[in-house]
Amino acid sequence: MGAPQRVIDCQGLTRNFPSGRALDHLTLDAGRGEVLALLGPNGAGKTTTMRLLNGVLLPHDGTAQVLGLDPWRQGEELRRRTGVLTENAGLDERFTALENLEFVGHLRGMSSSEARARGRTLLDRFDMGHRADVKVQGFSTGQRKRVALARALLHDPELLFLDEPTSGLDPAATRDVVDLIGSLAAEGRTVVLCTHFLGEAGKLASRMAVLFHGVLHAFGTPEDLAAELWSRFEVRLDLGAPAAPPLIAALLALPQVHDASPTDAGALVFTTERADVPRVVATCVAHGSPVYGVDPRDPNLEDVYFAIEARAGAPATAAGEEVPA
C-alpha cells in the first residue's frame, strides 16, 4: 500500500482583498479520511482558504487540486462532491428544516422525494427529526448547526468543510457537535475543520495548520509540532514538600536533566525524553525523598498553539480563549 491518496493538495495559494492580503502562499495537503484543522484567530485566513479550496473564491496566485479537480475550472463538479457548513448556519428562516434541505437537494440533482427522505434520515440522526417540519425561525444556534450539518451531508460528500462548527454553542451542544464530527470522520470522510477553538481541534484533528494573518506558521501533527518546538520533556514530581537544595543539585547533576527547580509540593524537572523519568525518580529515592506522584507531561495542543503564536510574533488572539472541556 502506498501513501494515503491526497484529497487536497495546494501550493502557494494567495488571495488579496482591497483591505489587504488574506492568504499568503499557503501550501498544505490532506489525505483521504483525514481531519485537518485550520487553526488561527479571526481574520487568520481560514474561511478564505475554505472558499478557495471549494472554488468559491479565485486565487491571485497558486495552484490546487481538490478531489483530483481544479477548484476554479471544475468548481461545479467539485462542489457536487463536497459539503460545507458555513460559520453562520445559513438556513432560510422562512422555511422549515426539511424545506431547507430539500432546496439544497434539488440543486444537487435530487428529486423532492429523494431529498426529503434523505433529509429526514439525517435530521433523525442528528436528533432533529422531531423538528423537521418546523420553521427554522425559532431554532437555537445548536439546532441550526445540526440542521446545517445535515444539509452539508445530504449528498454524502467525500470532503467536508466545516467553518467554526461550534461557535456560539453552549458546552453541551459543543460536545454533541464535536461527537457528530468525530463520527463523520470515523466514516472515512475527509474533514477540513476551520476553528479557533483548540479543544475541538485537539479532539478531532490528525494534523493542524496554524495560520496568522494569512500566513501558514506551522503544519503537521500536534506531536510533530511539539517535537519541533520543544527539545525538553517536563516532569512534575510530588514529594510531599518542596525539594531540598541537595536533591535539586543531584538532579541537575544528571546528564539527562536540563533544569530542575523546587515547587510547593516537590520539584519541576526538564529531561531530554520520557525514558529519563525512572532515573529521576531513583535519584529522589536515593536522597531520601519519598515520591508520591510523577506527572510526566507532553505538551498539549494549547501549548503548541501558543508556542507557535509566540514564535510567529502574532499578537494575543482570541484563539484558545475558549477551550471546551
Place this chain on the structure above:
Amino acid sequence: MTALPAEPDRRADRAGIDWSAVRSIVRRDLKAAGRSKAMVLPMLLVPLLMLVLLPMSVGLAAQGDRLDPTTFLTMVPEQLAAPVSRAPQHEQLVILVLGYLVAPLFLIVPLMVSAVLAGDAFAGEKERKTLETILHLPVRDKDLYIGKLLVGFVPSVAVSWIGFLLFCITANLSAWPVMHRAFMPTKLWTLMIFWIAPGVAAVGLGVMVRVSVRVNNTQEAQQLGGAVVLPLVILAVAQTTALLLAGLVPTFVAGCVVWAIAIWLNLRGAQSFTRDRMAARL
C-alpha cells in the same frame, strides 16, 4: 493544476442553461416571497387599487351625469382631446380615464413588483446570511443569475397580465351601462401590456439585480434601486399615454427600444456577475 472531471456534468452542458437549477431557485424564492407579508401585500394591494378599484370607480362615476370631462379636455393636448371628443359625450369620461389616463399604471405595476423582488435577490440573501451556502452549491454563476432574474420577472409579468385581465373585466362591467359594449382591450393596449410592460419589467430587473449584488441589505437595495428606477417610472408615465395616441407601429418600435435596453442591461449584469465577486463581498 488541472484534471479531468471525475464525473460528467449530469444536468447541463457547459454552454447551456441548467433549467433544473434555475427552476429550483425560482420555486424556492417565490415560495419564500409568498410567505412574506411585507412582499406580498404591496404586490397585491397596489395592483388591486390601481387596476380594479380605480376603473370600477370611474365606471360607476360615469353612470351619473355630474362628471363632465369637457372642461378638462380643453386643458389636455389636442392629440389626446381629439379622439376623446369624437366619442359621444356620455362615453367621454370612460374613454379619457380608462382608455388613456390609467395606462401608465400598467407600466408602474411591473416595475414596482420587479423592484420589490429583485431588490431581495442577492441583498436579501446576504441579509439572511444564506448567500454563502448558495455559493458553495454546485450551481453555475449563470444559472444563479438567471434564476434570480426570473424570480423578479415572472411575477411582475404575471401580476401585470392578471391585473390587465381584471382591469378589462372591471372596466367593461362597470362602464357597460354607459358604453353598451366591451371597449377594452384595444389593439394598442394589448401591444402595450404584452410587449412593452414585460420589457419595462426587464429594465427594472436589470437595474435592481445589479444593485442587489452590490449592496448588503434589502433596504439599501430599495433605496439605491429606487433612485435609479424612479426616473424610469416618471419616463414611463410621461410616455405611455403618448404611445396610445401614436399608433401601433410607434408603440411596437418603442417596445423594441425598451427591450434592447433591457437585454443590454441584463447581459452586462450576467457578464459581470461572478461567484468570486459575490464571495469577496461577504
